[in-house]
Amino acid sequence: MMDINSFGILGGDKRQAALAESLAADGCTVYAWGLDRLPLSEDVRRSRLEEIVSRCMTIILPLPVTVDGKTLNAPYSGETLALDDSFAGLMQHKEVYGGRMAKLFATSSLWDTAEAYDYYTREEFAVRNAGVTAEAAVAIAVREYEGSLIGGRCLVAGYGRIGRALASLLRGMGAQVTVSARRPRDMAWIEISGCRAVQTEKLGEGEEPYDVVFNTIPALVFPKRVLSRLKPGCLVIDLASAPGGVDFAAAEKLGIRTVHALSLPGKVSPRAAGEIIKQTIYNMMEE
Amino acid sequence: MMDINSFGILGGDKRQAALAESLAADGCTVYAWGLDRLPLSEDVRRSRLEEIVSRCMTIILPLPVTVDGKTLNAPYSGETLALDDSFAGLMQHKEVYGGRMAKLFATSSLWDTAEAYDYYTREEFAVRNAGVTAEAAVAIAVREYEGSLIGGRCLVAGYGRIGRALASLLRGMGAQVTVSARRPRDMAWIEISGCRAVQTEKLGEGEEPYDVVFNTIPALVFPKRVLSRLKPGCLVIDLASAPGGVDFAAAEKLGIRTVHALSLPGKVSPRAAGEIIKQTIYNMMEE
């Protein structure tokens, strides 16, 4: 029997488990497959795929849906779920949500006619993740930097979502915050937030007197030339996805301490990450 | 003799005078016409139009360039400057900057071939003005609201530039801030800024327990129906351009105190406004 208001949760990590719990706490009926090695409350029913397909109108796939392009991303499962025509067929006439769906869509032409949506492309998803990322980055800075952030001089390279969230957080904590950007409008926003604005391209022209540097730009913004202008004891935290924006080898030679911090929301705040996914899916369902 | 690095300032108000002084303080040679009844330092040379045309490569017109579409906006001048083919002719081969140029461009076809730029359309101009507007709005709230903003409950309707700047300012001052918006991405930004987010369209569905309400939306967001849900003693400050977003007649009948606050940067912070114009023109000249 098909269960209105029920969700089938397939695969994923702690975020997916947190999502399942949060949906259940909202009063939804939640079935889960592939979270075998994670604890789940009684409110989430561990189920076989067939049961989920027969009962649930709405299916939530993990983030990312797949790593290898062939099987569902299910690191906490003992089983494997192939992404093929057969799976795509089961998903017909469902509402399917997932994160980073492109590789999935390439697995079967049946996806062309499915109601399948990618929450990863949603702006509000990215914004809330930026908040959680910024928070985790601050915690890393406190732990790894041997001095104090309060009153400390911080540079945030880049004023995208993470840069903006991070600058606000650091200033709120009492740091002296400089943000680098390119566009005049960003320079204006930076300044009316009480931060100092510098041109990204001018980094390294003089001495850069920062205690902690956060890079958010996915380009080599910190080559050896710029790194060599940082002061001794400076900590560099790179939040840009691999290969990142820092010449790590050069940094090591220069004796500059670096941290390459990736995928922070899932690692540091899985519950918050699960909430964000849920909220985004709710928004998508309403539209 | 044409003077490289010289500016001709025509008409305008205190912002234009502040702009003239700030350019002079940067080491530029500055000639001004039409600021007769405003004090100017010795660094700004009061001049006739002919002199300015003969000496300056760069001409700065006021904001707005014209009110009536026929003469230059020069409220502090005893003279009148007609905007016609003759004036447009004089401006050929100059770089001309001004704010709200559309009406000017309609005065002569010669403008089609002029190098004339509107700083009012620049995003960074709008952002910095939003900062100054927010600051002035806070000052109005402190003065007009008989209670205290610190710990007070504030509603900011709208999350455009002014809404965003205002929300940040109010929260920084210790208020409990709710912001209304429509787009999911804005709701996300509002929440990761430590504010509460509500749907603009849901305003007035229940009691609205705010001490001070700031409207930034240029649409009737506060009709009688919504106003009647505000609590007694609430102050409503409308920052939206005329006719504004508040039914002022209904507010008066309901005994709700309102302030319609327009053009704040020019009125409250002319020096900041002049700085913003200068900075924007510098950006435009560099590009």
Place this chain on the structure above:
Amino acid sequence: MMDINSFGILGGDKRQAALAESLAADGCTVYAWGLDRLPLSEDVRRSRLEEIVSRCMTIILPLPVTVDGKTLNAPYSGETLALDDSFAGLMQHKEVYGGRMAKLFATSSLWDTAEAYDYYTREEFAVRNAGVTAEAAVAIAVREYEGSLIGGRCLVAGYGRIGRALASLLRGMGAQVTVSARRPRDMAWIEISGCRAVQTEKLGEGEEPYDVVFNTIPALVFPKRVLSRLKPGCLVIDLASAPGGVDFAAAEKLGIRTVHALSLPGKVSPRAAGEIIKQTIYNMMEE
């Protein structure tokens, strides 16, 4: 008939009227004398002194209780109430609260045996007033300073209650805040609040590059020597009680704009001031 839970409000200004309304809104029975020229809601009963004495156990006198030492401070009344043995006699067996009671106590030896309390000496009263004062000072700065506070450089001289509240407010608004103090512990608090700390005694040793200066110290901290190191266009707001901490004559000669801002809570935020008095009296009644 004596009315338990009733308050008699005598004299005072808008704060006293706000206090009366707020007590009434809390469900108390409130009788008022001497607020003739201020509007009052129906919940506050305008009464003669005899009625108040016969009905109320708790009497609230204004702040200050008296200016001339002979009559009750009642600027909004057409009548005069003499502070003499007769009045002191009526107040026997009452609980009497007021602000700045010393002059009252000197009017009759009967006060020695009265239950009369001064809320003005309470620390929490002073702290909350500091908050309201800081807020009003910020509003003055926005209105009087022609530039922008956001990103502006502010000096707060003194780290007493008002200095602390003001520094926090200004930093929250995005200003760059320097605070002057003397005690090492204050220097420490200033720095861990994200502000810069300087020694008060070193003010004026070099150029003082501030946009707005707020003085909270009741001593001549800004003599001509210090004023002459401020930059042109700087605004100085003196919050210290008369004669204040600024050599106003010297400032005028130097062309420095000054504002001497006194008694801000009563003037700018009478409703907040009334709330603060009420809250303080509640605390005193509980003890």
Place this chain on the structure above:
Amino acid sequence: MMDINSFGILGGDKRQAALAESLAADGCTVYAWGLDRLPLSEDVRRSRLEEIVSRCMTIILPLPVTVDGKTLNAPYSGETLALDDSFAGLMQHKEVYGGRMAKLFATSSLWDTAEAYDYYTREEFAVRNAGVTAEAAVAIAVREYEGSLIGGRCLVAGYGRIGRALASLLRGMGAQVTVSARRPRDMAWIEISGCRAVQTEKLGEGEEPYDVVFNTIPALVFPKRVLSRLKPGCLVIDLASAPGGVDFAAAEKLGIRTVHALSLPGKVSPRAAGEIIKQTIYNMMEE
């Protein structure tokens, strides 16, 4: 030969090493004993005790000076330094600074005539340490709480130095902050900081809807009765020195996650801690 402006650093941990480096960076000559297993730059001279005694006028002992009351606290040394009359004799005619000196003073009557000062009792030392502690506590909360602090509901129990620093930090990060205190003046400060104030003694009277609870009070503020009113998933971080303010056994039974976080500055931010010691000693030397 006695070296004016030279410091002898004895024992201690990473804070002491950071202090040595910082003094050297200020241009002082620095001799160190007992930091054998910590890296030191060339600017700090590793020395024998005799050399230090013969060269240095100022001696800095560690924090705490001693754990066992018999030997110097020197966890990174292979040697042991007895605290006896002989050591006290060597310290005569020196200026001696250290943290928690009482046990040292009990080791020899010679200390009665020594110039020996305890920086641990200095208020500015405690304030700056509170800042670093607050910062470290926030980092723990981000790491251990699976949700997000931004927009999260935090309770800070106690408004001493750490409570005050923590409340400010959390609010600056965008959390909704409630602070518990007892004194009316503290309630007032909490409220004018934009936080909510509650009576400490009323904790647990109703549901306590917090995401993260920080205790700073060295008394059993969180017995089972109060813990049982916290919501599921709440994280409790106890910053009070042992035995702390939380019934940890009860918390475990209730399934509430707890962290007992002690001595954070030394563990998390040794460089900041070293700076704080240096700054405090400078202040003491000036007086």
